[in-house]
Amino acid sequence: MLKTCHIYTSLLKCIDFLNKNYIIAYPTEAVFALGCNPDSDDAIINLLKLKNRSKRKGLILVAASYNQLIPYINECRLSDFQKQKIFSLYSGFITFLVPARSNISNWITGFSNLVAVRVTKHPVVKRLCLYYGKPIISTSANFTGMPESRTVKDVLKYFGSDIPILDGNIGNFLYPSKIFNILTGEYVRNAYSKKI
Template identity: 30%
Template sequence: MNDIAHQLKQGKLIAYPTETVWGIGCDAFCEKAVMDLLSIKNRPIDKGLIVLTDKVERISPFLQALPTDRQAEIVATWQHLHTTKQATTWLFPIPNGTKIPMWLTGSHDSLAIRVINHPAIAKLCASLVDDDNPYGFLVSTSCNPTALPPAHDLYTAMSYFGSGNVMFLDGKTLGFDKPSQIRCAVGGGVIRI
């Protein structure tokens, strides 16, 4: 994974399996890569992006600003996936003193974060950790051009983005049958089912 992480730090994009469908992303703190990603997906920057990381401890500054019971609820959604078969992304306010680039938040004052349980992608996130990316954030957006269905396998991912600056991490999804949901970390409300 270190070689892949090195290439991501140099601006490469990567298509990879997630819990339900395939995602496409890059090192969240590499502006050139994020701009390339938005371009090939034809996705407006103001929508913001989801980022993945490998463990809860990496995002403690985001959690610490919340009440203890809310923190426990959020962590539980990442730990009990075997019962829900649904991944959950949480929209966190940006903590004071935390530098998160606007190419990740878009026109919002929050950041969409998910602790991923896919073993290979968790390892990839861990290998991205350095001084520039202390959270191990990997951008995650569905692996498809806008208006086409998300890729469910390597073949489809390659048919969409097989030329150019995209690497492919072969593997299987976790087989979840529900798409990921997005919830508000402050109020707990569901934004996307």
């Protein structure tokens, strides 16, 4: 269910929306994203419908810290070397594909045994996840196949004022995060650059 609001919404109001299983928009390192409660299938399904996104593509979980991601990661399937690799790289703008716990929604994993996770360095997103107390879904604020939203105006063009937009600016990256499969040691998505 969507809820009408003003263009900008405060942090506490966005957390209230997340707790009610509504969708929000918020700035990330490169683009504006849509997010919702990762533990609510209803919220996730509504987000997928809103974007017209395939249920098989999976979604990213963004968090303030690695500890927030532990309930979603099957750490038993990670070696010490793989964990050290994550810890050594996650200060960069990188999303990791890691083994998923069996209780995670298939809408997040895309019906696979992996979950895409990222520890954010964006101050607005970090604060949002800290106050919310857990990760949130992170997917670009656009319709599938259309250009990403880099401004509030772009978000409004796609969704009107039906979705609350957390006040803040996007970061200085031009493209979405790299995606690194920790099990294979390969980049699934490899290009990003900073604005000059």
